[in-house]
Amino acid sequence: MRKLDTKLMHPRDQITMIIDKIYRSGLTTTSGGNISIIDENGDIWVTPSAIDKGTLRASDIVRVCKDGTIDGRHKPSSEFPFHKAIYECRPEIKAVIHAHPPALVSLSIVRQIPNTNIIPQAKNICGDIGYAPYALPGSDDLGDVIADEFKKGFSGVIMENHGTVVGGTDMIDAYQRFETLEFCCRTIIYGSQIGTPKYLTDEQIEEFESQIPRLLPEMETVEHPSDERAIREDIKKIVHRACDQGLMISSYGTVSVRWRGDDFLITPPQVSRWDMQNDDIVQIKDGKREPGKVPSRSTWLHQEIYKRNPSINSIILTQTPYLMAYSVTDEKLDVRTIPESWIFLQDIPNMPFGSHFAGEEAILNTISNDTPAVIINNDSVLVTGDKLLGTFDKLEVAEFSAKSLVMGASLGKLVPINDDQVEDLRKKFLS
Ligand SMILES: [Zn+2]
DSSP states (O other): OOOTTTTTSSSHHHHHHHHHHHHHHSSOOOSSSSEEEETSOEEEOBBTOOTTTOOOOOGGGGEETTSEEEEESSSTTTTHHHHHHHHHTTOOOOOEEEEEHHHHHHHTTOOOOGGGGGGGHHHHHOOOOOEOOOOOTHHHHHHHHHHHHTTTOOEEEEETTTEEEEEEESHHHHHHHHHHHHHHHHHHHHHHHHHHOOOOOOHHHHHHHHHOOEEEEBSSSSSHHHHHHHHHHHHHHHHHHHHHSSSSSSBOOOOEOOOOOTTTTEOSSSSSSGGGOOGGGGETTTEEOOOOOOOTTHHHHEEEEEHHHHTEEEEEEOOTTHHHHHHHOOOOOOSOOOOOOOOHSOOEEOOOOOTTSOOOOOOTTSSSOOOEEEEEEETTEEEESHHHHHHHHHHHHHHHHHHHHHHHHHTTOOOOHHHHHHHHHHIIIIO
């Protein structure tokens, strides 16, 4: 897949790439949602009105020139007035996304504003969220109530009984904000189905942000033998697969694979995970990083896990919708649901927020062959294993178990397999 290049790619191509991604992720319907980009000269490129979002092509995108003339085969989106209103009041915003993603719509119909303090990067990427009262779709009134919220400094707004609109300094920024906000709402909703979501304080989020990055020294020269390149390809494929399967979002997720000895390859921060390419991945050799590249901020944790656990050869750190319900509540994920879950995962302990910061020992003292995964409160899930595909499978099994538990919560009390049945599993599969 082509990389989303906001500097050199035509706005038409950026818009079609992102609308396709939003549609395939189940975050808009065929008819709903619209996206725009503003050019330096004030022209606005926008999705057309009433054209199938599943098959949109670059030639369908409409340009509304600064003087109001329209260039294109279709009419611009009926919601064009609020896109224009946002650009007029916030000059630094260069891309706008509007859609009706299910979790955000849930909040908009019970008239609640999501508290983004649920996970650190939701607060950092989305900030606080504005709230625009209901107004007729396509009307100038709707443009006004939305612009009022953007004027207050919000870059993400809930539209009452409608959906959401977010702005960004470019299309990558806008999309990350959009996807992260929907993820934040899902986490709040699924957490509420099993318990009471707990939120981080602003101080905790600041503490997370102000961690001093332990940047490894750079190596002087770097080599990329075939086995190293094969690992890059494996990591890229599993990251894309995790995004496609709803097991990773743009703004969060780290994958590493042991290479030789305690050397390994690891994903970088900042790159949109679904857009990651082989050359984004960073080699870590003899405690040094590949020149000119910045590895994940959790590199220290990965390094220590590899040093202390010779049989662990791959690690995935990510956020998945249903496991996060167990990360933000006091509820315990019980893996004694079906035999597969218990065999793959045994127990998944919860670790306190901050236990993955550099220098902390709690996770290192917990991860072992018997405890391959942990849930980090208000942050993520960490899964370890031998081969990368096997580690990914464990992540899938954990997420499926969590999903069944969240869905089952409204039906009745979980009846786990009993101790004798667990003992039988231990004898047959683990001894
Ligand atoms: Zn709409």
